[in-house]
Amino acid sequence: MSEIAQQDSWPNLLEAFVQATSPLPSEWAPIFGPLRRGGCDAMMVVGQLGQTLDGRIATITGHSKYINGPAGLTHLHRLRAVVDAVVVGVGTATADDPRLNVRLVTGQHPARVVIDPKARLDPEALVWSDDGARRLVIVADQTQANTPPGVEVVSLQTNNGQLAPADILKALFDRGLKRILIEGGADTVSRFMQAGCLDRLHVIVAPIIMGSGRPGFSLPAIEHMDQAVRIKMHPHPLEDDEMLFDCDLSAQRVRIV
Numbered sequence: 001m002s003e004i005a006q007q008d009s010w011p012n013l014l015e016a017f018v019q020a021t022s023p024l025p026s027e028w029a030p031i032f033g034p035l036r037r038g039g040c041d042a043m044m045v046v047g048q049l050g051q052t053l054d055g056r057i058a059t060i061t062g063h064s065k066y067i068n069g070p071a072g073l074t075h076l077h078r079l080r081a082v083v084d085a086v087v088v089g090v091g092t093a094t095a096d097d098p099r100l101n102v103r104l105v106t107g108q109h110p111a112r113v114v115i116d117p118k119a120r121l122d123p124e125a126l127v128w129s130d131d132g133a134r135r136l137v138i139v140a141d142q143t144q145a146n147t148p149p150g151v152e153v154v155s156l157q158t159n160n161g162q163l164a165p166a167d168i169l170k171a172l173f174d175r176g177l178k179r180i181l182i183e184g185g186a187d188t189v190s191r192f193m194q195a196g197c198l199d200r201l202h203v204i205v206a207p208i209i210m211g212s213g214r215p216g217f218s219l220p221a222i223e224h225m226d227q228a229v230r231i232k233m234h235p236h237p238l239e240d241d242e243m244l245f246d247c248d249l250s251a252q253r254v255r256i257v
């Protein structure tokens with residue numbers, strides 16, 4: 001599949017994607033078809049991580065801009081353009097100060113959601129910029145949010161300080177947000193994966209070996225290989241020698257709504 005052809009026909013994909021009944025252009029269907037609807041309920045949740053060949057998503061200091069080249073970043077912006085909401089943990093919102101909007105392709109900005117149980121994100125963070133997109137913060141109940149006017153505050157019950165990913169998704173669904181991108185970081189994506197709350201996972205591997213740095217996934221330790229998660233996976237070559245691995249996690253997805 002040629003990346004140039006993809007760029008030319010991107011607006012066609014976007015138009016067909018939102019009209020749930022239209023078939024997708026054939027060159028886009030393998031990657032974006034599975035993102036139209038979830039396997040087991042009315043939500044669709046896709047996680048993403050951009051990582052090196054040796055599985056790192058940031059340096060030991062937390063620097064990650066940018067592991068991926070233009071092709072990988074363009075794919076990330078396309079993902080943002082087809083979802084209702086993009087979700088990050090407060091670690092990412094703090095380390096990267098991302099805008100989480102759609103700039104590299106045409107498309108609407110999704111709602112931006114930060115999981116910030118202790119309300120520690122700086123209210124001046126770029127993610128809270130008022131550009132017309134909805135902005136939501138997820139805090140632990142009993143915690144006073146520290147966000148600018150216009151940011152919707154969602155208070156959820158915790159268990160030992162932890163929020164259940166399924167509760168987060170249900171709260172988003174109740175607010176009209178049904179197609180969700182869990183954009184990072186490693187901790188947040190790993191929590192959603194472990195809780196069976198992802199339909200798909202897009203891992204975009206860059207031709208880089210870091211040899212140190214933060215790992216992409218952090219799951220409970222296992223002793224034997226047969227305990228490892230073996231995934232149904234579809235590789236898609238991108239430009240710049242990058243590779244998109246589209247992982248199908250629908251078999252382990254729990255029902256949210």
Ligand SMILES: NC(=O)c1ccc[n+]([C@@H]2O[C@H](COP(=O)([O-])OP(=O)(O)OC[C@H]3O[C@@H](n4cnc5c(N)ncnc54)[C@H](OP(=O)(O)O)[C@@H]3O)[C@@H](O)[C@H]2O)c1
Pocket residue numbers: 048049050051057058061062063064065067088089090091092093095096115116117118120161162163164165183184185186187188189191
């Ligand atoms: N390469 C990539 O694709 C990519 C993408 C995004 C980020 N990054 C990099 O990843 C790093 C940040 O990732 P990270 O793993 O450290 O942090 P993170 O996943 O962004 O945020 C983790 C924090 O979010 C809160 N959180 C998330 N889910 C929660 C839940 N279910 N219950 C309770 N709290 C929850 C917790 O906040 P509290 O600590 O306040 O409890 C947790 O410590 C940065 O270096 C960034 O540059 C890379």
